[in-house]
Amino acid sequence: MKLLFKIILLITLAIGSSSFAQDSMKVSKVLKSASKIRKAVDNNDNKTVADTYVGMANDYYGQGNYAKSEEYLIKARNLYQNLNDKKNLEFVTRKLAQSQEKQNKISPAILNYGRAADISYSKENKSINTNDVTRLSSPSKEERAEAIQSNIDISRKDNEKADLAASYSQLADVNIQQNDIPKAEANLKSAYTISKKQMEPQQALEINQKLTNFYVENKDFDKAIEAKKKVLKEDFVKDNSQKKVEQIQELADIYIKKNDTKSAIETLKNAYNIALEKGHTLEAQKSVKRLDSLYSVSENTGESVKLYRDFLGRLPDLVSKDRSLVDNKILEDTEQRIAQLEKERELKDELIRKKNAFNYSLIGALVVLAGLAGFILWTLKKVQIKNKKIALQSLRREMNPHFIFNSLNSVNQFIATNNELEANQYLTKFSKLMRGVMENSAEDFIPFQQELDLLQNYLALEKTRFADKFDYEIKVDESLNLQSLLIPGMLIQPFLENAIWHGLRYRQNKGFLQLNFEKQGQYMIITVDDNGIGIEESKKLKTEHQKSRQGRGMKNTMERITLLNDLYKQDIHCAITDKKNEQGVTVQIRYKL
Numbered sequence: 189m190k191l192l193f194k195i196i197l198l199i200t201l202a203i204g205s206s207s208f209a210q211d212s213m214k215v216s217k218v219l220k221s222a223s224k225i226r227k228a229v230d231n232n233d234n235k236t237v238a239d240t241y242v243g244m245a246n247d248y249y250g251q252g253n254y255a256k257s258e259e260y261l262i263k264a265r266n267l268y269q270n271l272n273d274k275k276n277l278e279f280v281t282r283k284l285a286q287s288q289e290k291q292n293k294i295s296p297a298i299l300n301y302g303r304a305a306d307i308s309y310s311k312e313n314k315s316i317n318t319n320d321v322t323r324l325s326s327p328s329k330e331e332r333a334e335a336i337q338s339n340i341d342i343s344r345k346d347n348e349k350a351d352l353a354a355s356y357s358q359l360a361d362v363n364i365q366q367n368d369i370p371k372a373e374a375n376l377k378s379a380y381t382i383s384k385k386q387m388e389p390q391q392a393l394e395i396n397q398k399l400t401n402f403y404v405e406n407k408d409f410d411k412a413i414e415a416k417k418k419v420l421k422e423d424f425v426k427d428n429s430q431k432k433v434e435q436i437q438e439l440a441d442i443y444i445k446k447n448d449t450k451s452a453i454e455t456l457k458n459a460y461n462i463a464l465e466k467g468h469t470l471e472a473q474k475s476v477k478r479l480d481s482l483y484s485v486s487e488n489t490g491e492s493v494k495l496y497r498d499f500l501g502r503l504p505d506l507v508s509k510d511r512s513l514v515d516n517k518i519l520e521d522t523e524q525r526i527a528q529l530e531k532e533r534e535l536k537d538e539l540i541r542k543k544n545a546f547n548y549s550l551i552g553a554l555v556v557l558a559g560l561a562g563f564i565l566w567t568l569k570k571v572q573i574k575n576k577k578i579a580l581q582s583l584r585r586e587m588n589p590h591f592i593f594n595s596l597n598s599v600n601q602f603i604a605t606n607n608e609l610e611a612n613q614y615l616t617k618f619s620k621l622m623r624g625v626m627e628n629s630a631e632d633f634i635p636f637q638q639e640l641d642l643l644q645n646y647l648a649l650e651k652t653r654f655a656d657k658f659d660y661e662i663k664v665d666e667s668l669n670l671q672s673l674l675i676p677g678m679l680i681q682p683f684l685e686n687a688i689w690h691g692l693r694y695r696q697n698k699g700f701l702q703l704n705f706e707k708q709g710q711y712m713i714i715t716v717d718d719n720g721i722g723i724e725e726s727k728k729l730k731t732e733h734q735k736s737r738q739g740r741g742m743k744n745t746m747e748r749i750t751l752l753n754d755l756y757k758q759d760i761h762c763a764i765t766d767k768k769n770e771q772g773v774t775v776q777i778r779y780k781l
Contacts, residue, residue, distance in 0.1 A: 217243075217244075217247055218244065218247075218522050218523075219522060221240050221243060221244050221526075222522050222525050222526050222529070224236060224240045225237055225240050225526055225529050226529060228240065229529050229532055229536070232536070234267050234270065234271060235267075235271060235273070237267060238263075238264045238267035238268050238271070238273075238276070239264075239276075241260045241261070241263045241264035241267070242260070242261070242264045242276070242279075242280060242283075244256075244260045245257045245258075245259075245260035245261045245264065245283065245287070246283075248260065249283070249286075249287060249390075250388075250389075250390050251390060252390050252393075252394070254287045254288075254290040254291050255287075255291060257283075257287040258284060258287040258288060258291070261280055261283055261284040261287060262284065263530075264276075264280050265277065265280045265281060265284060268280060274307055274309070275309055277307060278304055278307045278308055278309060278313065281300050281303050281304040281307070282300070282301065282304040282313075282317060284300050285297045285298075285299075285300035285301040285304060285317075285320070288300065289324070294324055297324060298321055298324050298325050301317050301318075301320040301321045301324070302317070302318075302321050304317040305317035305318045305321065312342050312345075312346060315338065315339075315342060316339050316342055316343075316351070319335035319336070319338050319339045320335070320339070322335040323335045323336055323339075323358060329362055329365055329366050332362050333359060333362045333363075333366075336355050336358050336359045336362065337359065339351070339355045340352060340355045340356065340359070343355055349382050349383075349385070349386040349388075350383065350386055350388050350391060352382055353378075353379045353380075353382040353383040353386070353388070353391060353395065354379070354391070356375045356376070356378045356379035356382065357375070357376060357379040357394075357395050357398060359371075359375045360372045360373075360375035360376045360379065360398070360402075363375060364402065369406065372402065373399075373402065376395060376398060376399040376402060377399070379395045380392060380395045380396055380399060383395055384422065384424075387424070389424035389425075389428075389431070392419070392422070392424070393419065393425075393431065393435070396415060396416070396418075396419045397438065399412075399415050400412040400415050400416050400438070400442060403415065404442060404445055409442060409445065409446040412442045413439065413442055413443070413446075416435065416438060416439040416442060417439065419435055420432065420435050420436065420439070429462060429465075429466035429468065430466070430468055430471060432462060433459045433462050433463050433466075433468055433471040433475075434471065436455055436456075436458055436459040436462070437455075437456065437459050437471070437474060437475060437478070439455050440452045440455040440456045440459065440478065443455060444482070449482055449485070449486065452482060453479065453482055456475050456478050456479045456482070457475075457479070459471070459475045460472055460475035460476060460479065463475060464502055464506060467506060469503075469506050472499065472506060473499075476495060476496070476499050479492075479495055480492050480495065480496070483495070610652070613652065614649070614652050614653070617645060617648055617649045617652065618649060620645055621642065621645045621646055621649060624638070624641065624642045624645065625642065625677075625678060628642070628677040628678070631677065632676060632677075632752070632755075632756070633674040633675060633676055633677070634674065634675070634676075634677040635670070635671055635672075635673070635674060636668065636669070636670050636671075636673040636674070636675055636705075637670040637671055638677070639675055639677055639678070639679075639680070640662070640664065640670065640705075642677070642678060642681070643662070643680060643681065643684065643703065644662065646681055646684065646685075647660050647662070647684060647701070647703075650684075650685075650688050654688065654692070654693055656698060657688075657692050657693045657695065657698060657699060658688065658692040658693075658695075658698060658699040658700060658701050658718075659698060659699075659700055659701070660700070660701040660702070660703070661700075661701075661702050661703070662702075662703045662704075662705075663702070663703070663704045663705065663706075664705045665705055665706045665707045665712075667707045668705060668707050668712065673712075673781065675712075675779060676748065676752055676760075679745060679748060679749070679777070680703070680714060680716065680777065682742055682744070682745045683716045683742075683745070683764075683775045683777075684701070684703065684716060686742060686773075687701055687716055687718040687720060687773060687775075688701065688718075688720075690720070690723075690726040691718050691720020691721055691722065691726060691772065691773060692718055692719075692720040693720075694720065694721045694725075694726070694729060695719075695720060695721065699718060699719050699720055700718070700719055701716075701717070701718045702715070702716075702717045702718075703715070703716055703717075704717070707781070710780060710781055711759075711778050711779065711780055711781060712778075712779045712780075712781055713776060713777075713778055713779075714776070714777040714778075714779065715774065715775070715776050715777075716774070716775040716777075717772065717773075717774050717775075718772050718773055719770065719771050719772040720771065720772055720773065721771060722766050722767060722771055722772060722773055723764075723766040723773055724766060725771075745762075746762070749762055758779075758780065759778070759779075759780040760777065760778070760779055760780075761777070761778040762775070762776070762777050762778075763775070763776045
């Protein structure tokens with residue numbers, strides 16, 4: 189007979205343990221969530237879908253169903269990632285880590301705490317998440333305690349009571365490992381008091397269970413019993429008959445560990461009667477099973493059989509009153525509906541993609557036409573670019589005729605005055621300069637060192653011609669790489685020529701020409717500064733014939749700058765300024781490195 193009762197009992201257990209018992213309020217929340225998801229899917233509102241998943245995850249977390257909480261948090265996280273909603277993503281990632289930690293999934297919890305720290309919006313949030321990574325990963329008890337204490341300070345400052353209670357509970361774990369029993373007890377009591385005041389029933393019950401386990405492990409059964417009886421007086425337990433039965437059963441377990449079989453039996457009978465009265469099939473079955481174990485130990489077979497008969501006699505009425513069985517079915521159906529809604533959302537997205545296929549085809553045809561037009565424009569553009577390159581090459585190779593003519597005149601003057609030595613020296617410098625110009629004329633950009641050599645040769649040449657008119661100086665920033673840096677060849681020479689021929693040579697006394705190369709951030713600033721007679725005075729000295737002519741050197745240079753900026757996307761900027769309070773002209777060229 190007893191074997192038959194046990195078989196029936198196992199069947200009841202299989203029915204009752206198929207899911208977690210839920211009350212009508214929990215079912216109502218899930219139904220509302222499903223309705224929100226339905227509307228959000230219809231409106232293509234993924235933000236509301238994600239927010240609803242977070243709400244469901246928080247409800248499951250508050251019920252202690254951390255696996256379900258993790259499931260919905262992952263769904264919410266994926267949606268927030270697609271929406272690039274970083275603020276909500278931070279919250280969900282941290283909550284996901286907490287759910288995983290509750291399930292003892294330490295490695296993924298550490299990973300998600302780290303991710304939450306990386307995307308944290310505030311310094312405090314980053315510190316809290318980083319501390320949680322340290323708390324779970326550091327082998328040092330001292331480092332873990334320090335990290336938890338830091339979180340306690342932050343939570344107290346931000347008035348985050350739930351996090352504060354959790355941190356005290358975590359600190360108690362470290363205290364136990366450090367064998368600091370008084371601190372562990374004090375921190376667990378603090379955690380329980382805070383969570384109770386904040387009306388966090390699931391957290392309070394978990395901390396209370398940790399406290400009673402702590403007392404039991406330390407063989408302090410009376411304190412464990414006192415702590416469990418204390419929680420039974422709390423409103424959040426008294427108002428929830430299922431939680432009340434569970435706590436009474438846990439109290440019975442403490443009596444069993446204390447070897448107080450009589451008190452354990454009385455306590456389990458109390459739990460059994462409340463479960464029968466309130467219609468909690470699974471809890472009634474658990475009480476019966478534990479009572480049977482106690483009766484077996486005391487060899488009280490009669491009481492065991494009597495108990496089974498009573499349970500089986502009440503079972504039909506108990507099942508009819510047990511709302512949790514109906515609620516479980518509703519929850520199961522609702523979750524299936526939510527899963528179906530997810531599939532509908534994916535299908536809807538697929539239909540939208542297919543609907544857009546025709547549009548894409550039409551757009552594709554237009555793109556082909558546009559591509560054909562673009563190819564024609566590209567071809568024209570290539571021709572334009574080629575023409576511009578030819579123009580740039582022509583400008584590069586065109587040495588200022590005025591400079592060549594004047595150089596040859598200077599040689600003629602040296603020969604006429606029987607100064608053959610200076611004429612030979614001048615011709616040597618001139619030929620060296622011309623050879624350098626010709627060698628580099630095929631390239632749009634040459635090494636900075638080569639350009640510097642050309643400019644030095646040119647200035648030396650002009651100094652030989654106008655020895656009594658000016659001195660010059662070249663300064664180069666030491667941070668500029670003379671070998672690897674490339675700049676346009678002979679771009680600066682026309683400005684030096686203008687400074688000498690139209691400014692310095694008209695001075696009554698010797699002038700000064702300075703050429704500077706300076707690095708400023710990502711730019712090289714080239715400055716040509718002279719104290720000649722200036723632009724306006726130079727214009728006054730020109731003859732009518734000279735005014736009617738257009739100087740090729742400066743014109744070529746400005747055209748080259750325009751072509752270089754256009755062809756090579758350079759950022760070359762030239763500014764020529766006539767000094768106001770003193771004689772001379774300043775030319776500044778900005779060249780991006």
